[in-house]
Amino acid sequence: MDLALIVLLQIVTSIAMLALISLGLAVIFGMMRVINLAHGEFLMLGAYAAILATGHGVNLWVSMLLVAPVSVAIVGVVVERLIIRRLYGRMIDTMLATWGLSLALIGLVTMILGNTNTGFSAPLGSIAIGGFRMSGYELFLILFTAVLLAVVFVVFRFTRLGLIARGTMQNPDMAAALGIAPSTVYAVTFAVGAALSGLAGALIAPLAGVVPTMGTAYIAKAFITVITGGAAILAGTISASGLLGAVNTLGSFLATPVLGEVALLAAAIVLLRLLPRGITGRFLKGSL
Amino acid sequence: MNAALKTTWGPIALAALAALAVCWFLPATLELFALINATVFVSMAILALSLALVWGYGGILCFGQAAFFGLGGYTYAVAAINFGDTTGAVPLAILVPAGFALLLGYFLFYGRISDVYLGVITLTVTLILFKFINSTASDIWTIGTAPLGGFNGIPMTPPLNFPGDMTAMLMPDQIFVLAVIGLFLCYAIAKLILASHFGRVVVAVKENELRAELLGYDVRLYKLIIFTVGGAMAGLAGMFFANCVFVSPTMFSLSYSGQIIIWVIVGGLGTLVGPVIGCILLQMLTNWAGTLEVIDPNLVLGAILVIAVLLLPKGLLPTITGLIRRGDRS
Numbered sequence: 001m002d003l004a005l006i007v008l009l010q011i012v013t014s015i016a017m018l019a020l021i022s023l024g025l026a027v028i029f030g031m032m033r034v035i036n037l038a039h040g041e042f043l044m045l046g047a048y049a050a051i052l053a054t055g056h057g058v059n060l061w062v063s064m065l066l067v068a069p070v071s072v073a074i075v076g077v078v079v080e081r082l083i084i085r086r087l088y089g090r091m092i093d094t095m096l097a098t099w100g101l102s103l104a105l106i107g108l109v110t111m112i113l114g115n116t117n118t119g120f121s122a123p124l125g126s127i128a129i130g131g132f133r134m135s136g137y138e139l140f141l142i143l144f145t146a147v148l149l150a151v152v153f154v155v156f157r158f159t160r161l162g163l164i165a166r167g168t169m170q171n172p173d174m175a176a177a178l179g180i181a182p183s184t185v186y187a188v189t190f191a192v193g194a195a196l197s198g199l200a201g202a203l204i205a206p207l208a209g210v211v212p213t214m215g216t217a218y219i220a221k222a223f224i225t226v227i228t229g230g231a232a233i234l235a236g237t238i239s240a241s242g243l244l245g246a247v248n249t250l251g252s253f254l255a256t257p258v259l260g261e262v263a264l265l266a267a268a269i270v271l272l273r274l275l276p277r278g279i280t281g282r283f284l285k286g287s288l
Numbered sequence: 289m290n291a292a293l294k295t296t297w298g299p300i301a302l303a304a305l306a307a308l309a310v311c312w313f314l315p316a317t318l319e320l321f322a323l324i325n326a327t328v329f330v331s332m333a334i335l336a337l338s339l340a341l342v343w344g345y346g347g348i349l350c351f352g353q354a355a356f357f358g359l360g361g362y363t364y365a366v367a368a369i370n371f372g373d374t375t376g377a378v379p380l381a382i383l384v385p386a387g388f389a390l391l392l393g394y395f396l397f398y399g400r401i402s403d404v405y406l407g408v409i410t411l412t413v414t415l416i417l418f419k420f421i422n423s424t425a426s427d428i429w430t431i432g433t434a435p436l437g438g439f440n441g442i443p444m445t446p447p448l449n450f451p452g453d454m455t456a457m458l459m460p461d462q463i464f465v466l467a468v469i470g471l472f473l474c475y476a477i478a479k480l481i482l483a484s485h486f487g488r489v490v491v492a493v494k495e496n497e498l499r500a501e502l503l504g505y506d507v508r509l510y511k512l513i514i515f516t517v518g519g520a521m522a523g524l525a526g527m528f529f530a531n532c533v534f535v536s537p538t539m540f541s542l543s544y545s546g547q548i549i550i551w552v553i554v555g556g557l558g559t560l561v562g563p564v565i566g567c568i569l570l571q572m573l574t575n576w577a578g579t580l581e582v583i584d585p586n587l588v589l590g591a592i593l594v595i596a597v598l599l600l601p602k603g604l605l606p607t608i609t610g611l612i613r614r615g616d617r618s
Contacts, residue, residue, distance in 0.1 A: 100596075
């Protein structure tokens with residue numbers, strides 16, 4: 001019984017992690033049709049921002065939940081101005097340029113901070129469940145991800161900002177005719193996506209080692225989640241991370257963590273073979 | 289013989305001359321270390337050529353060409369250790385990646401997965417292979433008598449021997465000559481494929497998939513075949529690479545996959561010679577950047593890719609030939 005509960009919690013944790021690391025990418029891809037291959041490095045920058053801030057005596061929670069997203073959002077604005085803006089509508093060129101950016105960011109951070117593994121330990125101690133113990137931080141992550149998804153939903157669905165964003169996504173020319181500058185909307189969207197990535201990076205930092213190349217470990221999972229999810233930002237992220245996270249954890253639990261990841265990939269490939277436009281291309285069409 | 293085939297023999301003859309000159313010159317002038325390095329460059333050039341064919345002419349942006357490269361290297365190493373003789377290992381090093389490309393390509397093209405999704409999936413497959421190979425350190429992961437070695441790779445990758453005679457190891461200069469011949473053969477095969485009816489359909493599919501389909505061609509099959517040929521060439525590249533260095537999980541790494549794309553885009557998408565030149569130039573640049581202590585080579589490569597995409601979207605070779613043509617006209 002306790003074992004079943006702990007496995008269930010592990011599955012939910014892995015789903016939450018997947019949703020968390022994919023959300024920023026999903027916002028940028030879903031809204032702007034831009035595939036940001038530097039997403040993993042945005043996660044990495046968020047993690048480093050949190051570490052540097054705590055190193056300078058900032059409160060851990062402030063640095064994870066505030067400093068990390070804000071600093072990565074600033075990076076996002078600069079990147080959008082310098083690179084992404086020039087390549088709108090050229091999906092493959094954007095992919096290549098952001099890949100270049102990803103390599104350059106890894107190189108830059110290695111140069112400045114060195115290629116060493118840093119990090120901070122997870123706060124919140126651990127909680128006893130029967131004969132097992134579960135880290136309290138993982139439970140916090142599950143709750144936080146749920147709240148974050150709810151906030152994103154409310155912002156897109158019920159605020160004026162969300163209305164403008166969705167309108168621009170559907171028809172930029174019409175939005176421009178109604179007096180909204182699509183380029184500003186794109187810039188803000190990219191910054192929001194970057195901020196979400198930075199936040200996710202800082203939040204996973206206590207669970208993962210922080211190295212300049214840490215992004216590469218997450219980018220594949222984030223991509224496969226977003227692509228499997230399809231065009232709808234929230235419904236796609238939630239359904240795909242639910243499915244793939246469960247497959248991953250069950251695979252790791254029954255065999256080894258590596259086989260869990262292989263199972264995740266195999267599931268995604270089979271899914272894309274059956275549903276080339278992702279889950280929300282067939283089901284839950286038109287949802288957010 | 290069709291007209292396209294006639295204009296193909298010229299470039300092939302030129303390439304043969306260039307290959308002869310290189311084989312004549314470099315082994316005599318270079319020191320051993322530089323020669324082995326040159327062999328690595330040639331194997332990379334084969335890899336660049338494979339993507340130039342698949343992406344530049346097939347229109348398939350494969351982010352995972354390194355997967356076939358790594359598979360070729362590992363297959364060669366494992367087979368050579370098991371057989372004790374490399375005669376059978378070389379064809380296997382081409383066939384196994386080709387078979388893998390066939391399988392992967394079936395899922396991709398028959399699932400009608402479009403460009404960008406395809407890029408992401410190939411990238412992910414490569415990363416998963418990378419992780420898998422990295423985790424094979426324990427003794428359970430042994431194929432025949434060859435331990436996969438996990439993070440350390442297979443340091444005792446045996447060098448090529450004369451076909452059928454396992455005691456006669458090839459010298460580094462002989463391996464270099466073989467690699468150059470391999471590069472030339474891949475170039476010639478690619479040129480001949482492109483001049484054939486099949487190759488022209490492949491290019492037509494790249495230009496307009498819907499129109500090719502409406503003309504009655506099975507687009508999926510053409511893509512699958514050219515993708516498989518690319519996989520086989522990348523496997524050959526991996527085999528040569530394994531001969532000069534040794535196989536390790538880095539062959540599957542993201543930085544290799546990234547570099548291949550960078551070579552092609554810097555050299556010129558839609559040409560065969562451009563990516564080979566781009567590859568060799570950038571390899572030299574990377575080697576030079578590696579000797580700098582202040583600047584990280586990743587930073588240099590990444591910056592070059594960003595700048596190339598923004599300023600030279602056509603690539604080096606087409607830009608230069610375009611300039612020359614404009615100069616001729618005026």
